[in-house]
Amino acid sequence: SYNGYCQCLSQVDFTWAGLQRIFEDYLEKEYFMTLAKVAAQRSKDPNTQVGACIVNQEKKIVGIGYNSMPNGCDGQLTWTGSEDGFDWPDTKYPYVCHAELNAIMNKNSADVKGCTIYVTLLPCNECAKLTIQAGISKVIYLSDKYNDTAVMAASRRLLDTAHIPYELKLNFDSINPSGMRNNAAAERDEEAEED
Numbered sequence: 001s002y003n004g005y006c007q008c009l010s011q012v013d014f015t016w017a018g019l020q021r022i023f024e025d026y027l028e029k030e031y032f033m034t035l036a037k038v039a040a041q042r043s044k045d046p047n048t049q050v051g052a053c054i055v056n057q058e059k060k061i062v063g064i065g066y067n068s069m070p071n072g073c074d075g076q077l078t079w080t081g082s083e084d085g086f087d088w089p090d091t092k093y094p095y096v097c098h099a100e101l102n103a104i105m106n107k108n109s110a111d112v113k114g115c116t117i118y119v120t121l122l123p124c125n126e127c128a129k130l131t132i133q134a135g136i137s138k139v140i141y142l143s144d145k146y147n148d149t150a151v152m153a154a155s156r157r158l159l160d161t162a163h164i165p166y167e168l169k170l171n172f173d174s175i176n177p178s179g180m181r182n183n184a185a186a187e188r189d190e191e192a193e194e195d
């Protein structure tokens with residue numbers, strides 16, 4: 001709302017140092033979320049590619065992951081989702097390891113206590129549990145496209161109850177929808193072909 005916006009602006013420190021801090025904070029989040037997005041590209045899931053990057057309090061990366069089948073199961077289990085009416089045991093859901101699980105399991109430190117996890121999608125309820133039990137103290141996410149599902153309601157309830165803040169990352173890509181960008185790119189390609 002307009003009032004909310006004014007209130008938000010009134011909290012902004014408009015001094016040079018204040019604006020510099022805001023910019024540095026933005027660049028930092030952009031950097032770690034970009035790494036999560038690059039990790040997501042390694043996922044073999046044809047529908048939902050998710051990446052996660054865990055960062056400690058010294059801003060060092062301690063784990064990266066993306067949704068995958070368990071070790072040794074690649075190519076032997078299906079990536080079928082809910083769309084084709086298969087029974088649960090014949091879909092990916094019982095088997096897939098989410099990006100958050102993989103990032104935590106891939107950690108190169110003793111633990112991930114006090115860390116921030118950057119995830120390209122708001123964690124599901126199972127990953128919210130993992131996040132809490134691993135001692136992660138903050139979640140920054142890029143997309144909440146399943147926000148209205150029961151799974152995400154349960155996830156938010158878990159994170160709220162455990163007092164773990166979750167923050168939607170400022171995303172300038174959403175101002176220029178990818179569809180529009182793709183169309184522009186396609187037009188450029190067509191022009192290039194004509195030449």
Ligand SMILES: [Zn+2]
Nearest residue numbers: 098123124127
């Ligand atoms: Zn999950």
